[in-house]
Amino acid sequence: MHSSIKKYFPLGGRTIKTGISVFITALICQIFNFPAIFAVMTAIVTIEHTAADSIKKAFVRFPASAIGAFLSVSFYTAFGKTAITYALAAMLTIAICHKLKLDEGIVVATLTAIAMIPDFHGNSFGSFFVRLATTSIGIIVSTGVNFFLIPPDYTNVIHKNINNLFQKSANLCLNISYLLLDHNTNQKQKNKLLYQQINRDINHTYRLIAFQREEWRYHKYSKDTFRQVHMWQKQLNFLQQIIDHIGNLRFVHLKENSFRSEEKKLLHNIFVSVAEILKNPSHTISKEHYDWIENLNNEFWHWKEEHIQTIESPEHLPPQTIVLYELLFLHQVLENLQQMTHNQSKIEDDK
The missing domain is CATH 1.20.58.220 (Phosphate transport system protein phou homolog 2; domain 2)
Incomplete structure (x- = not known):
């Protein structure tokens, strides 16, 4: 299947998988009326060289993202949309993920924490669960595409x-x-x-x-x-x-x-x-x-x-x-x- 796709679209396998992951992720978010930007960003950065890496790192990236989302909500509640909120959310997300040996999820977690801040409206904890859901969609879709649709062949x-x-x-x-x-x-x-x-x-x-x-x-x-x-x-x-x-x-x-x-x-x-x-x-x-x-x-x-x-x-x-x-x-x-x-x-x- 991989070769037939590349025959008509002369792009690298990882590029094709990224495009498919972004499309499916955005489509799912539209169906559930979720903001797609967080999910799409996550899908882009979580495409891996192998299905094995995708599965292994998915179990790291989900809790890391939860940490980033929680810290973002906490600092927004305390300081609002200020520079200190961005700085503290980024620094503590990186520090805590590193301390908990969740290094493979630091990029996704930090992006989640930072990207949430400008979009807060009303209920902060409601935003927390929505952002966590969209991030999870991006991780699951990119892992699934890597595993089922175009398995890497080197x-x-x-x-x-x-x-x-x-x-x-x-x-x-x-x-x-x-x-x-x-x-x-x-x-x-x-x-x-x-x-x-x-x-x-x-x-x-x-x-x-x-x-x-x-x-x-x-x-x-x-x-x-x-x-x-x-x-x-x-x-x-x-x-x-x-x-x-x-x-x-x-x-x-x-x-x-x-x-x-x-x-x-x-x-x-x-x-x-x-x-x-x-x-x-x-x-x-x-x-x-x-x-x-x-x-x-x-x-x-x-x-x-x-x-x-x-x-x-x-x-x-x-x-x-x-x-x-x-x-x-x-x-x-x-x-x-x-x-x-x-x-x-x-x-x-x-x-």
Whole structure:
């Protein structure tokens, strides 16, 4: 249903749900002749990323709103529609909700308290119950829309994010090679920004996976979807390790004569190969790559024997050794990534 709605209305799912929630909330208020503004405001601010969050936070927002409405009535009765009424209603609503661990309801409660003050006419306690009812309508409607009408589905976004992350990681790998081997210092700031962006995207995708798992507590899902999301979680874990190793290379300072020409060629081949492995959906490691890694491993032990024996502490390791070390560990992560992807493909082929 979600996809069919978006086909004709090219808006985000949360935007569509907000519009539907506002419409239904306003309609209910019109039927009961309630002022719709409080209910509509509540419906707007209570739309959540998942149905699970909507249900959980609804049980917090209702008592918080009751506190805000009660304080608003109390201070209006004492001081009327004055500046002190607004200030005290806002401050004490926030303080009491925080003290009672109702933090998720602070925004709704404060809006309820403040918005009630200009609209008081006659019976204050009658206004209290009307405002509490309209706020409750907004909470119930937004929760219901989130749960029943358009259940959140983040699988397509997660898949797209991970594909983009592998492409960006491959680009970062190549950029690092230009910095290390070609001494292209123009890449330094670009690498830093790309590295930071990749880490932000990884963290954001972790959050989407957490949202999707929360959603499964209330909605049905297939075993295939569960396995797919589980694989994406593992891919993200590997990506984080890959980015950590590539990121460490940003801080290595090599002189132009740090490596011989044949060593530079070997390192260049490995960097390009790593980028190709990351871009390849199957993450297949070629025989050539294994040969290069074997040569790299030999170089590493050669450097260790020549230089590390005389080093007093790890902080003074030669930069050449650090480059070889990070690439060898990066290869181990790629092997694990390839094995996991191969196992997943085999499961799908056996169906």
